[in-house]
Amino acid sequence: MPPTTSIDHTAELSALNAALGAHASAFAVEWIAACESSNTELLGRDLPGDERLHVLVVDRQLAGRGRRGREWQSFDGGSLTFSVQWRLPPAGTAPQGLSLVVGLAVARALEDSGVSGVQLKWPNDVLVHGRKIAGILIELVARQGRTAAAVIGIGINLRLPEGVRIPGQAAVTDLRHELGDGAPDRAGLLAAILSQLRGLLETYAAAGFGALRGAWEQRNAFADLPVRISGDAGSACGACIGVDDDGALLLHTEQGARRILSGDVSLRPMPGGQA
Template identity: 40%
Template sequence: MSISDQLIRLLHLLADGRFHSGTELARALDVGRSAIWKHLQALDGLGVELVGVSGKGYKLQRPLQLLDRQHILDQLGPRAEALISELEIHPAIASTNGHLMELARHTPSVGRVCLAEYQTAGKGRRGRHWVSPFGHNVYLSVLWHYQTGPGAITGLSLALGVAVVRALSRAGVQEVGLKWPNDIYWRGRKLAGILIEVSGESSGPCHAVAGLGLNLYLPERQAEPIEQAWVDLRHIMGEEVMRQRNRLVALLLNEMLPVLADFEQRTLQDFIDDWRNFDCMRGKAVNVLIGEQAFAGIVRGIDDQGLLLLEDHAGRVRAFASGEVSFRPA
């Protein structure tokens, strides 16, 4: 799906939060009133909520800050700025991860960052659809190249989880926790998710694309298909967070890029203590699903390799390298 330049211009006009008449919008875009009406309908289809009042015009129901490349770059720290080779922002894209995975087939570039206002085929774990309404959340992916094989970056998603929690803390978000292996939670509800895709030789050079989806604001209508408990930053911090989107992206990159750049040398051991401090599953009753099998037990944390430790009803502790984990009702 493509999003026209006129639609983006319309959003920039509405982003001030004030009412604009249809005539005013048509004049600004040099189009007819019927074209403005079609654009407004298109925005509604993208998940952008509008308010229309007779005699006053149209306004956004909630604040909107479109992604701005220079605004993001201006707020990066020196290390992160040096690690970025390219930062691209797409009005609409199938998937930020998918885009960088395709680029990685043709170039071994490192530090390439892809952001999008809207994803038509955003992905979560196990190929699930990631709900991606326009302009309200963070859809971010980074491409990195490693000289050693995938085995050398085992645990990278756990380390990046620590980086995301640190960034959210710098943004003023409290009570954030990590749910193994790659989810960020707040008070028992999912706030963000990490997806890492790796391609390359089993014992030689490989590339990894690290994707992050973070909820700033999820309209109820758009969130209806989500089957698990979720939360967004607007609920946690209020409306003002919607005006901090570019700053939040910069904070995330400041924390994530050094982790990606240094992971071959630092490894998971440098992050394991922080991960355990942020662990929101320890001591909780869960089910671990692997294929058609379900394992019930109490989470006893993670071991030094990042494997999930689950204690069953008989007191036996088993380590899991993968699996779908869901909390069980008390």
């Protein structure tokens, strides 16, 4: 693996702290050049049990991971890839709907940056006019004597190489395509996402996903459209009628309403639906 200290990120960290302002102390941020996966790196660390959000930003992942074992590609200077460790609420159970909360934070940060047409695809993709711009991977970690935590991986396309094709993705976009010269730099975008994420996680911890459900529904990419859900347990077709207070997808099928839990499933539009 290439050394992770060959690039000086002092300027970007300084710009990040300046953009975070008074909230900078709520985060512990490390920015490195390369590692196998930012999620894998954080999962393997015994981080302090404080209240800060611990953030690892990586210029290039050598073995980035997406859902269902897929590879997440990152590009030097063309991606913003980072992971956040968040301590789960002590009285909480399984973090139902957490990936949707994270997606909402990314969506709001992109909207605040000037991106229009931002949509959310259940359970963990962020789209712009139907094209994927960001993905999320959440993994849980529990160590003896420590509060359970979630490691939240986020990857955002900033400037994809010309003509790049990403396996499993028929349509992608990036921030350069959407905003041109008006796109924020990495530090500015990261600050916007972290600020949104911190606020939404506080709401989620206090009131659950139900408190944020309406905001997610407003950006539902497949609202009322015919979709096919496929996974290890089989497949189902129906109309996407939203999500419930636990973050489960609600599907209207010929057999009636069906509740799809977050997990190893994929959602695809049916012919005639939105691409």
